[in-house]
Amino acid sequence: MKLSVSTWNINSVRLRIDQVERALGEIAPDVLCLQETKCPDNCFPLKALQGFGYPHVVQVGQKGYNGVAILSRFPFAxxxxxxxxxxxxxxxxxxxxxPEAGEAAGFEIHNFYVPAGGDxxxxxxxxxxxxxxxxxAEMRDWAGRRGKRPTIVVGDLNxxxxxxxxxxxxxxLDVVSHTPVETExxxxxxxxxAFIDCARHLTPEPTKIxxxxxxxxxxxxxANKGRRLDHVWISDDLGSTLRSVDIHGDARGWMRPSDHVPVTATLEF
Structure with missing residues (x-):
């Protein structure tokens, strides 16, 4: 069995609903985690997203900024x-x-949108x-007490x-997102x-990502002046299952794109 999980800061799910549909059609992950949906709960395009073949959708949102959502082929326990x-x-x-997720049943998936931090x-x-x-710091405290459940952490960690x-x-080094205090x-x-950074596990430095x-x-x-702000981590007990990580850079060139692109990790059991 394979499980593919994508993360994407969509920068407004309503504005870029067509890009979401395209990504789901071309990438076809089992689970898609969105950040910065910028949508209050009562305006969230639930039916449209379910119509793309992902019947199981959860989200928390607010007007104009932030917001996270998870779309899945599998039900949630x-x-x-x-x-x-x-x-x-x-x-x-x-x-x-x-249970419908088979060998992935019981896996926790955490979708985060870490604050950008200003200038x-x-x-x-x-x-x-x-x-x-x-x-x-609060995430660190959470991670230290999370227990030993199989866990996937994704998101725009900024x-x-x-x-x-x-x-x-x-x-x-003096620019927010890469200062030593943040990186440390x-x-x-x-x-x-005890998480594995999937992208760097398979593509170590000095390769740029x-x-x-x-x-x-x-x-x-x-110019290609990019940064790696979007991450997929897995708990160390899942390390042997990691098969691939794909950075879908072509999405940055789509019409009215997000400034982030999807990242997909595939696990196999």
Whole structure:
């Protein structure tokens, strides 16, 4: 049996519903996790998404920003939205796959949208950056007590942790998403949770990997100044099942694209 899980910061699910349909048709994952759906619960395009062949959909949203959703071919045995940093800002939802998922039954899938952190990498001067560091600290606490259940963590974690996860390590050391305090926090979180970074497990450094290219670049493909902000991690007990990780970079060139592209990990049992 194979299980494929994709993660994608869609940057408005209603604006890019056609891109979601295309991705589901071309990539066809078993589970798609979306971030930044930017959609209040009462406006979420549930029927359209179910019509694409994914009958099992859960989401938490709010007007204009944030929001996460999980689309699945398999039913869920459990759904757990969770708030972080004493805020109700729709940045995390988790599911447990039901018996219909076969050998993947009982797997937890956690979909995160970590705060971007603003522009100034100083928590004393920038409340957004302080929030980001607090969010990562709470994730670390969660990871340390999560137990030994088979777990998949995905999402826009808004940190490019390694030197070759950005187009220029030296030039971005003082830029939010690649500062040492962020990269160390994310790596500590991953290690304490006993998670495997799927992309880097199969494609170690120094190969460059990017999943995000700024809208500010007039020719993003030629400049290729990307960052790896979108991640799929698996608990170490699933390490032997990892078969592939695909970065669907062509999606950045679709009409009215998100600035992020889908990332898909495939496990085989």
């Amino acid at each position: 459990k759904v757990e939205p969770q708030n972080w940093c004493e805020r109700q800002d729709a940045r995390h939802i988790a599911v447990t796959l039901g 100034v990498p100083d928590p004393e001067l920038n409340p957004k950056f302080k929030h980001k560091l607090q969010f990562l 940190v490019a942790p390694l030197e070759h996860d950005v187009w220029s390590h030296k030039q971005l 926090a994310l790596e500590t979180l991953r290690q304490e949770g 990017y999943t995000w290219w700024s809208y500010r670049s007039p020719d993003w493909a030629a």
